[in-house]
Amino acid sequence: xxxxxxxxxxxxxxxxxxxxxxxxxxxxxxxxxxxxxxxxxxxxxxxxxxxxxxxxxxxxxxxxxxxxxxxxxxxxxxxxxxxxxxxxxxxxxxxxxxxxxxxxxxxxxxxxxxxxxxxxxxxxxxxxxxxxxxxxxxxxxxxxxxxxxxxxxxxxxxxxxxxxxxxxxxxxxxxxxxxxxxxxxxxxxxxxxxxxxxxxxxxxxxxxxxxxxxxxxxxxxxxxxxxxxxxxxxxxxxxxxxxxxxxxxxxxxxxxxxxxxxx
Amino acid sequence: xxxxxxxxxxxxxxxxxxxxxxxxxxxxxxxxxxxxxxxxxxxxxxxxxxxxxxxxxxxxxxxxxxxxxxxxxxxxxxxxxxxxxxxxxxxxxxxxxxxxxxxxxxxxxxxxxxxxxxxxxxxxxxxxxxxxxxxxxxxxxxxxxxxxxxxxxxxxxxxxxxxxxxxxxxxxxxxxxxxxxxxxxxxxxxxxxxxxxxxxxxxxxxxxxxxxxxxxxxxxxxxxxxxxxxxxxxxxxxx
Numbered sequence: 001x002x003x004x005x006x007x008x009x010x011x012x013x014x015x016x017x018x019x020x021x022x023x024x025x026x027x028x029x030x031x032x033x034x035x036x037x038x039x040x041x042x043x044x045x046x047x048x049x050x051x052x053x054x055x056x057x058x059x060x061x062x063x064x065x066x067x068x069x070x071x072x073x074x075x076x077x078x079x080x081x082x083x084x085x086x087x088x089x090x091x092x093x094x095x096x097x098x099x100x101x102x103x104x105x106x107x108x109x110x111x112x113x114x115x116x117x118x119x120x121x122x123x124x125x126x127x128x129x130x131x132x133x134x135x136x137x138x139x140x141x142x143x144x145x146x147x148x149x150x151x152x153x154x155x156x157x158x159x160x161x162x163x164x165x166x167x168x169x170x171x172x173x174x175x176x177x178x179x180x181x182x183x184x185x186x187x188x189x190x191x192x193x194x195x196x197x198x199x200x201x202x203x204x205x206x207x208x209x210x211x212x213x214x215x216x217x218x219x220x221x222x223x224x225x226x227x228x229x230x231x232x233x234x235x236x237x238x239x240x241x242x243x244x245x246x247x248x249x250x251x252x253x254x255x256x257x258x259x260x261x262x263x
Numbered sequence: 264x265x266x267x268x269x270x271x272x273x274x275x276x277x278x279x280x281x282x283x284x285x286x287x288x289x290x291x292x293x294x295x296x297x298x299x300x301x302x303x304x305x306x307x308x309x310x311x312x313x314x315x316x317x318x319x320x321x322x323x324x325x326x327x328x329x330x331x332x333x334x335x336x337x338x339x340x341x342x343x344x345x346x347x348x349x350x351x352x353x354x355x356x357x358x359x360x361x362x363x364x365x366x367x368x369x370x371x372x373x374x375x376x377x378x379x380x381x382x383x384x385x386x387x388x389x390x391x392x393x394x395x396x397x398x399x400x401x402x403x404x405x406x407x408x409x410x411x412x413x414x415x416x417x418x419x420x421x422x423x424x425x426x427x428x429x430x431x432x433x434x435x436x437x438x439x440x441x442x443x444x445x446x447x448x449x450x451x452x453x454x455x456x457x458x459x460x461x462x463x464x465x466x467x468x469x470x471x472x473x474x475x476x477x478x479x480x481x482x483x484x485x486x487x488x489x490x491x492x493x494x495x496x497x498x499x500x501x502x
Binding site: 079080147150160208210 | 310314335337343346355356379395
């Protein structure tokens with residue numbers, strides 16, 4: 001049925017937009033946009049690995065993204081290189097090695113366009129169940145650890161001084177991010193995952209008065225962008241993932257223009 | 264009773280030995296000030312005491328249940344996180360209801376409660392940080408350069424406030440400071456740090472130590488004079 005796949009895309013997109021809101025705000029506050037990129041790009045390697053080993057794609061991606069997040073966190077803590085260098089090296093290595101592996105592994109036929117840009121219109125009901133469970137999991141973790149995550153963002157030392165654990169903070173944040181990458185991969189592809197995270201959050205910033213307010217606005221912008229992007233894609237036949245991200249960009253521009261006009 | 268006992272502490276980050284063989288003892292109610300040149304490892308020592316930086320050698324003992332109030336040197340606020348003063352304070356955890364209003368009053372930040380953290384001046388920001396540290400009813404206050412970037416009046420105001428707080432709560436203080444004249448006048452113990460402890464003890468003892476004079480040179484002489492003069496014009500000689 002013609003409406004059915006659009007409905008599935010809409011549900012999946014909305015769930016991802018909701019899960020992206022708190023996580024994306026944290027990424028923006030912690031200035032870790034490139035960390036999202038590195039983790040996202042590792043997803044490509046995960047797809048190749050999953051295909052080669054016959055694992056479900058989401059599992060392969062989650063494993064690789066998680067491993068990447070941990071290695072990058074370790075490298076950043078060691079401090080041998082500047083943070084942006086570490087992230088740049090890992091993000092682009094993962095992308096390149098993933099592409100090479102996908103072309104060399106026997107029996108692997110990778111739809112490059114779909115992997116890089118996603119295909120939200122081909123989401124199945126099974127995918128939706130998995131995305132919904134994962135999305136609910138992310139939101140539950142965020143709610144459970146929210147105060148601690150905020151404190152860790154403001155000042156890691158303050159978090160520890162007040163009895164928190166830095167290791168938990170980092171572990172929970174990075175692994176949740178890896179889970180998000182695995183879920184969003186199918187929808188928007190490895191190249192646009194970071195965009196799903198940071199664009200709505202950045203667009204929400206000029207209007208927000210508190211951390212939670214910013215998360216709420218980011219969720220609203222994200223959901224609107226999913227609906228508008230899918231509609232746009234339906235009418236014009238443009239690819240759906242990039243259309244959604246483009247709508248978020250429009251939201252970013254509008255919210256900053258509004259702020260400018262107000263002052 | 265010793266609140267903190269550190270013995271032979273070393274901190275290594277990557278290939279860099281930031282601290283080595285540091286001994287430190289903080290008794291209840293004492294003011295201990297750490298001084299030293301930039302890059303001497305002062306902040307690192309404070310972070311190690313808190314437990315935010317892993318130590319590679321030695322040991323740091325604190326009694327179980329020791330409550331620490333900490334004001335970091337920097338906070339990653341940027342402009343990206345919108346957060347009001349009140350919300351920031353509430354993130355210190357669950358508190359008795361009256362406590363917050365009380366501390367806000369004491370630290371003079373009551374009228375700032377609805378302001379955004381990013382809009383505060385340097386002096387206001389430091390007072391809010393102190394308020395948050397006090398909310399935890401600490402046995403030990405750890406302050407990392409609390410008067411950094413403040414002008415002379417704001418700095419004087421901060422130290423007055425700290426003195427009042429101490430009189431009321433009896434909390435011990437471990438702080439990093441560049442204000443040598445205040446350090447020498449108000450500390451019970453001074454630790455002169457440069458990767459290791461160059462000298463430590465009562466202010467009079469430290470200011471007579473050759474290694475102190477070597478580290479601080481002309482400024483050290485100045486600090487001894489500053490008790491007797493009005494020095495508002497000397498703000499420029501400080502970091």
